Amino acid sequence: MPGHHFKYTILFLLLVHVQVIVFNNVLLGNYLNPQVYVLFILILPVAVKGWLLLLLSFLLGLTIDAFSDSMAIHAASSVFMAFCRPGVIRFVAGRIPVDEPVIPSISQLGGFTIILYSIILIFLHHSLLFFLEIFRTDELMQTLSRILLNSGLTLVFVFLCFALLEGIFQDKRK
Amino acid sequence: MRNLFRFIYRHYFFFLFLLMETLALGLTASYQHYHQSYFINSSNAIMARVYSMADNFSSYLWLRQENRLLAEENTRLLNIGRENYLITDRDEFVEEDSLYRRRYTYMNSRVINNSVVRRNNYFTLNKGRSMGVEPDMGVITTRGVAGVIVNVSENFSVGMSLLHSDFQLSVMIKKDGNIGSLRWEGDNHRRAHMSYIPPHIELQRGDTIVTSGFSTIFPEGILIGTISDWEIRRGETFYTAAIDLAMDYNTLTEVYIVTNLLREEQRELEESVTPDI
Numbered sequence: 001m002p003g004h005h006f007k008y009t010i011l012f013l014l015l016v017h018v019q020v021i022v023f024n025n026v027l028l029g030n031y032l033n034p035q036v037y038v039l040f041i042l043i044l045p046v047a048v049k050g051w052l053l054l055l056l057s058f059l060l061g062l063t064i065d066a067f068s069d070s071m072a073i074h075a076a077s078s079v080f081m082a083f084c085r086p087g088v089i090r091f092v093a094g095r096i097p098v099d100e101p102v103i104p105s106i107s108q109l110g111g112f113t114i115i116l117y118s119i120i121l122i123f124l125h126h127s128l129l130f131f132l133e134i135f136r137t138d139e140l141m142q143t144l145s146r147i148l149l150n151s152g153l154t155l156v157f158v159f160l161c162f163a164l165l166e167g168i169f170q171d172k173r174k
Numbered sequence: 175m176r177n178l179f180r181f182i183y184r185h186y187f188f189f190l191f192l193l194m195e196t197l198a199l200g201l202t203a204s205y206q207h208y209h210q211s212y213f214i215n216s217s218n219a220i221m222a223r224v225y226s227m228a229d230n231f232s233s234y235l236w237l238r239q240e241n242r243l244l245a246e247e248n249t250r251l252l253n254i255g256r257e258n259y260l261i262t263d264r265d266e267f268v269e270e271d272s273l274y275r276r277r278y279t280y281m282n283s284r285v286i287n288n289s290v291v292r293r294n295n296y297f298t299l300n301k302g303r304s305m306g307v308e309p310d311m312g313v314i315t316t317r318g319v320a321g322v323i324v325n326v327s328e329n330f331s332v333g334m335s336l337l338h339s340d341f342q343l344s345v346m347i348k349k350d351g352n353i354g355s356l357r358w359e360g361d362n363h364r365r366a367h368m369s370y371i372p373p374h375i376e377l378q379r380g381d382t383i384v385t386s387g388f389s390t391i392f393p394e395g396i397l398i399g400t401i402s403d404w405e406i407r408r409g410e411t412f413y414t415a416a417i418d419l420a421m422d423y424n425t426l427t428e429v430y431i432v433t434n435l436l437r438e439e440q441r442e443l444e445e446s447v448t449p450d451i
Contacts, residue, residue, distance in 0.1 A: 021228045024289050027424050030362050033291040050187035058194050067224070068289070069215050069296040069325070069332055071205050076198035083191040132202060134293050134339060134360075142360055146293070 015040050020067040031146045034153040038125055039161050041082055046102040057082035077129040081121050092117045103169050106162055118158050126151045216298050217327040225287040225298050236425050247316050278393050280430045288426045290363040295335040302329040312391040312432040318421030320429050337423055344388040345398055353386050363423050371413035377404050383417050390437045
């Protein structure tokens with residue numbers, strides 16, 4: 001496991017930079033602002049300790065918040081997403097023994113399971129995020145389309161990253 | 175007591191989640207309207223440095239457009255210079271004249287970070303407290319209002335963009351001086367909506383909208399955009415007009431920070447007659 005600390009640290013920093021410099025600035029369309037940084041929460045090992053999962057998600061969200069001047073809405077939605085994660089894993093992949101070093105990936109859980117796992121968590125994260133951002137009930141249709149469009153777009157990028165990172169996070173298994 | 179601890183320990187995941195979520199939501203709710211005092215923001219040193227570095231690369235993207243805007247503004251400034259006029263009498267204008275009191279000063283600044291895709295957008299400028307920037311100063315460009323400074327650090331400042339759900343601007347129709355209120359409704363970064371236009375007014379497509387000068391932040395007459403469409407919305411008695419913004423907020427690079435030297439005086443006076451509601 002120790003070898004992973006370095007990889008996860010790099011991934012954390014990389015995702016924060018890519019999110020705030022690229023995805024928050026590139027104009028893809030009127031409502032489109034994919035939150036690709038949630039990949040970090042998705043890709044943590046299945047057996048990660050609960051407190052570590054929550055703490056890392058909180059820190060990740062707060063870092064994004066600091067860059068985007070958005071109070072603590074990313075922190076709130078990331079922590080919520082992390083809280084739902086163990087349950088969602090149990091739901092899509094069944095009970096995985098704690099001593100097995102499984103990392104959510106296409107080769108270990110299968111492509112369909114990864115998509116299902118990602119879309120549920122991304123949708124939960126985005127729902128809270130975009131409601132907190134506007135903080136009012138008018139413009140409801142707009143908020144809903146923001147949630148749906150961005151969930152789809154984030155899923156595309158997250159799945160691409162899962163495919164790309166396949167080799168890097170896998171070799172530690174044996 | 176021991177059972178309680180054991181209970182908390184067994185379900186610590188839930189309690190830790192509850193604690194962190196409360197903290198995050200508490201921070202969000204309590205600072206919703208007090209941007210100045212919030213400590214986690216992008217005007218601090220680390221965040222601003224990252225944005226400065228990114229800006230070093232991306233600033234080349236808009237050079238051509240930026241040059242054209244500067245040339246246009248130079249032409250305009252050349253045209254209003256006094257050397258263009260023949261002096262026909264000795265009635266000269268002097269700046270220290272007690273009849274003229276300076277109200278606004280301007281300084282230029284670079285935008286090192288900016289977004290248009292969120293519902294609530296902000297931008298970061300590379301000038302801060304050490305250059306005299308303070309919260310509530312206006313930020314304008316040659317073709318529109320960019321926003322208001324909400325947060326400053328020593329060398330950087332963060333502005334709330336016009337593309338923000340809390341941003342309201344008093345504007346007027348240039349040709350007849352009718353006042354309305356401009357707000358961005360989040361759908362398209364090239365369009366905002368002006369409400370409270372009395373229905374007896376004859377609107378025309380292409381009418382120019384400028385700032386009204388009613389705010390203590392922006393001078394009067396800054397270009398905002400043109401009317402493209404209007405309607406009376408359900409349940410309302412006033413026109414709401416769609417405004418094509420003259421400024422493309424996605425290309426925001428060079429801005430002017432406006433200081434209203436008489437702002438405090440005006441605000442104190444206005445507050446003294448406004449009844450508490």
